[in-house]
Amino acid sequence: MKMYFLIVFLFSFVFAQDDLFDLINDEPEKVEYVEYAFKGTRVANAQSLEIPKPKVLQFMIQHRFGSIENGFYDLFGTDYAIIRYDFSYGFNDIFALGLGRSSFDKIYDIFFKTKLLRQSKGASNMPVSVLLYSDLGIKTGRKSEDAPALKDNFSNRLLYINQLIIGRKFNRKLSLEILPTIIYRNLVMKESDKHQLSSLGFAGRYKITNRFSINGDYFVPIGSRDENFKNSFAIGFDYETGGHVFQVMISNAQGPYELTFIENANGDISDSRLYLGFNISRAFSLKGKDSSSW
């Protein structure tokens, strides 16, 4: 008898503890995509795991100064600059299309960046995100001694970049990615140059505060290159203000376009041929006022 009282007592206790929250806590688990692995669409030079948000037009300026080797004479290279800027538009959560232009080699490029896999947790667990970045570049320079064949045929002006971006946001601070890359050039300068160049990139960010992070990227060639080849690296930081992401970096490559930084890095720490640069991006929301969610 005592036992029953005890059990009932216990039950009523459990019952009294039956919180109102229990009734709304039993929701089925949903798929939760892991978002915001990086603040910008680029880590420093390399592509990040982000694309412009849906219905957002992003304008990005990638500005690179001259080499810092002359010190104050040209204020650490700031007398010179090469620049690339692009517009890219996020159609939805997984696809963005863009147009860019680099001053170096006067390259126009059209590209898309799409999420093939999205890192998620909850009802469906996906440990990594995988993106494809695909870019068609058009060199629009005049025929020169360096490239006498450039004008012979339009296809000589073309180059193709295909890159997978495989990465993971490990926690709120740390995100890492690897970037298998193939660049194909229709026209090469020397007969010994290869048309197709493969490489593997590594990139990551570590958040120091909510608005500040340290970023870096590094590319290793796969296959042989000529003896002057340097592995490209960049290290920098992100600073986020209201509508901008501001990225400052130092790199041994001056050009901010994939072809120019992965394959044409020429600087070295030992002779302080390094380049300061910054990316600044501005997002314009093109969502109409009468959008369905409003």
Place this chain on the structure above:
Amino acid sequence: MSIVFSNKKIFILLFLFFSFTFAKERYITREGFISFFSSTPLEDIKAINKQVSCVLDKSTGEFAFQLPIKGFTFKNALMQEHFNESYLESDIYPKSVFKGKIIDWNTIQLSENPIEVFIEGELTIHGIKQKIKEPGKIWRSSKSIIGESNFNVALVDYNIKVPKVVRSNIAEVINVNVSVQLNPR
């Protein structure tokens, strides 16, 4: 032995009966609506969340809210990112909850006309719990009970820090609007 057995039966019956009556008194929704509004001369910011869960115990007037912070959608995707990443830190504090009661519940007679009530309880945002007492309205519509409330939340009370550069764009006090239609569980 047989006496003990029947006692047991009674207990179980009583228990079942109680849980049955309790279950009948609860009104619930998982599709409640919360929006907030920040207004400054420079910028108006609005976000809405349609993933609000709410439960009301009609016998006692006690009720609870729960909502995922990531459920807030903004017109500007970048604002949504900043809201989650920098202000509400939704990866650390994924939910906001409220638990409280309607004051003088036993004197309130629900009808189809909205009745002004006061609600009192503990609101948790950004991991910080604050006691609040705010006005609201409640009424009945066929089978449902409908509740609404509009109140202000001061960011400083919940340790939500706004950096100086955007201080003129984000109000210090945010207007919150809550609307739920509860159905019998």
